[in-house]
Amino acid sequence: MNISIEYSMESNYEIRALDLRNSLDSKFGILAEMRPSSGGVFEVTLNGSLIFSKKQLGRVPNDGEIVTFIEDLLKVI
Numbered sequence: 613m614n615i616s617i618e619y620s621m622e623s624n625y626e627i628r629a630l631d632l633r634n635s636l637d638s639k640f641g642i643l644a645e646m647r648p649s650s651g652g653v654f655e656v657t658l659n660g661s662l663i664f665s666k667k668q669l670g671r672v673p674n675d676g677e678i679v680t681f682i683e684d685l686l687k688v689i
Contacts, residue, residue, distance in 0.1 A: 613682075615644040618655045625654050625672065632656070632678055639679050658682065 615636055619629035626648070633644045644656075654666035656678055663681060664673050 613640065613642050614659050615642055615682075616647055616657045617644050618647040618649045618653055618657075620650055620653045621648045622650050623652045623654075628654070628672060631675075632673070635676070635679050636682075640682065658685075 617629045617632055619625040629646060633646060636642055636644050652666065654664075654672050655662060656664040656673070663685075664678055666672055
């Protein structure tokens with residue numbers, strides 16, 4: 613499983629991205645790739661597929677939202 617977190621440095625999303633990375637590491641043993649960016653972006657990709665986009669949803673993910681989404685996805689596979 614390959615996870616990438618792209619986050620806006622100028623919007624101070626680094627702490628949120630690090631928290632998400634730590635949650636993913638704790639739950640799945642996967643160290644997500646951190647991709648600093650700009651423009652208010654916060655996007656999460658899983659195996660090259662976009663699974664969360666602040667631009668599309670107009671918000672950052674809630675605590676645990678990404679972990680729960682991946683858990684649910686793994687149940688289906």
